[in-house]
Amino acid sequence: MPHGLPQALPDMVVGDMMRRWPQTVPVLLRHRMSCPGCLMAPFMTVAEAAEEHGVEPEVLIRDLAAAIEPAEQRVAEQGVSA
Numbered sequence: 001m002p003h004g005l006p007q008a009l010p011d012m013v014v015g016d017m018m019r020r021w022p023q024t025v026p027v028l029l030r031h032r033m034s035c036p037g038c039l040m041a042p043f044m045t046v047a048e049a050a051e052e053h054g055v056e057p058e059v060l061i062r063d064l065a066a067a068i069e070p071a072e073q074r075v076a077e078q079g080v081s082a
Helices: 005-011 014-020 022-030 046-053 059-076
Strands: none
Touching: 005 046, 005 059, 014 022, 014 046, 022 059, 046 059
């Protein structure tokens, strides 16, 4: 995983995150977050969405990072951008 990604996730816009890493969508749904399809997804950060849905940000960030890591690892191995 790129160094600093978990630290960057709280400030990342949810819509951007879902577009870049579609594998994060099931993570959001498991946390009962309605971000996929939400009109606010293009505007809210991951931290703001967690707060809005009553989800512990640290737990959400950990789970999102775990979903992103395999894709980022493949990108690094193949030399392709995600």
